[in-house]
Amino acid sequence: MSERPFEENNGIEQDAGYQQTVVPQAAPSAAGADVDRNLVNLSYKCPNCTMPLKFDNEMKRFVCEYCDGSFLLDEIKDAADGQEGYDWSEYKEEIHEEILTGTKSYVCKFCGAEIVTDAVTSATKCPYCGNVLLVAESLTGMLRPNKIIPFEIDREKLLTLFNAFVKKKNFVPKQFKNNPVLKEVQGVYEPFWLYDSGVDGQVGYTATKTRSWSDASYNYTETKYYEVDVSGEVHYQNVPADGSKRLDDNTMDSLEPFDYSKMIDFEPGYLSGHLAERFDVDADANLERTKLRMWNSTEAQFRGSVQGYSSVSRKGSSLRQFERDVRYALFPIYVFAIEYQGKRYDYAVNGQTGKIVGELPFSKSMYRKWKWIRIALITAAAYVIGFFLN
Amino acid sequence: MRAKRFLMMLLAVMLLLMTGVAAAQDTGVSATGSETAPVSTDGQYYQFSRLVDLADYLNDEDHEEISGMLMDFLRDAKLDLQIYIIPSVESFGCADVYEFAERYYDDPKYPAGYGADRSALFYVFETDKSTSELLKFGPGSITTWGLMKGKFYADYYMRCGNAYDACRGLIDRVWNDLNRGHSVRAARTDMMNEANFHPYHNEKISRMLDFCGIFGQSELDALETRLTEIREKYQMDIVVLVAPDSDGKTWEEFADDFYDYVGFGYGDEYDGMILFVDMDSADRGYTITTCGTRGQNTYNSIVETIYDDMLDAFKAGKYYEGINVYVNHAVRRINHMERTESFLGISRNEIKVSTDDDRVVDPDEILKNSVKKNLEKTIKNIRKEFGTDVLVLAVRGTGDYYPSDYLYNYYTFLGYGEGSRQSGIGLILVDEDTEKAGYEIVTFGNASEKFDESALNRLKSMVGSALGSDRYDKAAQKFVDKTKFRLKWGHYPMTTGMTVVVFLIVFAVISIIASIKKAANKSVAKAVTASEYIVPGSYRVFNIQERFINSKVTKTRRVESSSSGRSGGGGGSHYSSSGRSHGGGGGRHF
Known part of the structure; x- marks a missing residue:
């Protein structure tokens, strides 16, 4: 497969090595060899000329490069299955382990090649024609997501975002800063579970009030000890948790927050041009993780109500969740890697907000230089100030 | 009555001899009083005012409050404390305060005292003479010291025209003495004003x-x-x-x-x-x-x-x-x-040093010649540039003199100093045959303005640290160098210790900031809260319950400034609550 021109110009190096397993089963056809995959959608055909439509992130419409037609999702929705989102609060009775494991084989609707993916793939790229395929059975029935946040950041902007991100950081080697090459760039809709829950209960605190006074010889401090109990409730909505084993949970946590005001009901058409996965971590597995987050925040809320004390320390709590609900959603994520001095640095980008997370290389020499120059300057300044104020 | 009069006179004599303040003997007047006069006792408190203010020192509200305090005192202390603020005892036809007190102690209409012993205290303040007496009747358990404290605080406030705090101060001190406590209500009025204090000389009292x-x-x-x-x-x-x-x-x-x-x-x-x-x-x-x-x-x-x-x-x-x-x-x-009319056999103004004479006087050859040469050169510059004389005096001993007196007399008798005020600063190093070498620094003329108390103390400290054991050369050099620096810049250079402390503080702060910046390069972290997902307005508090468990009071001794520290030396100026300036201070525990 030939290199895309933008990859050399904008520093983004394209690579198909994303974690999905894509195995070619037949000779590739000539179709779509150099097509920008971000602008290709093979799931929908143009109602006018039947050629493939692409989804334009900026226009928020499907466009046809052949007849210049543009369409809203509703206008081409005939191709979609029209299913409603599944009620995930009942999922446990329906999901079986086997449907989340193993491999699946499909035939590309555009070039006819047979491709094999793992069971969690919802949208993948045909390695022969480069078009993106939606895996219908991963997006229907009980596996159909309830919600989706579409990509708002174009792939071309990643380098700009990364440069802005790295510019604000200290002690990053100049060679890395000045010429980053983004490799293995993938835009993928990542599965997330969204939890709703109320939390109520009681938190106990040990609190003190102090007052001080003096006479001619002594300073006195009176400390009064109290036990304070606060009871109340608080409700949470859409607390996210990563539903995929492939990406690190902490990395996904760090990409928060997503702007839920732009979260919409799932339609397969939004997957066009991007890879997508379905969950392989069920909702129960994240319950404890999200519960701890909610409890920590609940205790913080309760703590804010304990006012007027000199010190407050938590003694214990008794909390419970109620009115729980869960939904399944796909969130837009970019992942890429940068190699520097033989070491790989992985990064993830919130495809909606552009927030970047990941570890940057560290220059010890810059660190030492930064530190000692300031120590020397400030010490000298302090000495000069001390000289005149002494 | 004659016997009682005699006892009262005896008490007065004892007061003069002992304190001049209060009747001190527990065996003092034990008045039998009028045989028929009832007195207050347990459960029976005669409700007449123990406060008589004929000088209108107190307004109605304060009068009522103090009267109430005295009734409470009668009940709680079982001691009848009465306060009389009167123009003079003579205006009552009494020869002295004792006769006055005796008359009202035995007033048949308002008998004083508590219980069978008729214990009572009479504080009589004569406004015309601004004098007072605190007289004790009956045995009671109050100490002479308690009477002393009560009286001198009451007198102080009375003389400041603050009768309210005088009465309260008296009641508090007497009560504290009876209960062996030290808590005293703060004075309502700040009397830290020299204008309100009228000093007087009490010749009668014992020293x-x-x-x-x-x-x-x-x-x-x-x-x-x-x-x-x-x-x-x-x-x-x-x-x-x-x-x-x-x-x-x-x-x-x-x-x-x-x-x-x-x-x-x-x-x-x-x-x-x-x-x-x-x-x-x-x-x-x-x-x-x-x-x-x-x-x-x-x-x-x-x-x-x-x-x-x-x-x-x-x-x-x-x-x-x-x-x-x-x-x-x-x-x-x-x-x-x-x-002292003469010093080392020299009379005042008998000898006067010239401007060319040495300023490093070392008759016993304690200092090295090379050091003395350098010192002379520096001192010459100081005198020329700053108009301040510098004298370094190194001797084996000072005889019966304190080192500071020796230096003071040497400087003044021989006429050192610049200008009409003989301005200068002097160091004396005493190489006595003791473990600790002695030294002292004294300022003269307007040099005391350039070297204020704290500057002088710091100079002493620096010279002292350089002196150590048998390092007179280094101490003398440091004295001259630091003196020159202060005269030039108005302060001393930062010490090596201070420089190191500043460096360490800067090092620690910068290291912490650098570590924070370094940590910011790792932006992956587990989410532990969900505050941003709280439904707005959904937080409701059902109940907040507070239970008091206990309380604890700790007390620590106040840290006093160096000029008045107990464990250190004295020498600083400080002010009494009268506003008058005092010296000395510090002290020793034993």
């Missing part, structure tokens, strides 16, 4: 005040006689106060107040000094404070010597010996500073 009985009568008599002689000969009031506590104040605060309120001091500036011995077992020690220009000038620089010399005797319980050390030092100091 040897022992409220703890640590001296025998013969010792008291001997010391009293000696202090009187000193006062008459040198016009300096030397006072010794031995008390069971410091009334909740610091030693020097209490000594200053006591000196002022009781009326010590000689002449217009109330020259003198007081040794206060606090026998409180929790805080036993002593301090010396001074008053008046002569008192302060002649004392501050030798305070450490006096404290040290007294310490062994006080630790051994030889208080009489310790007091004599103090008195000897005081006399010696007065003699050296003010009575």
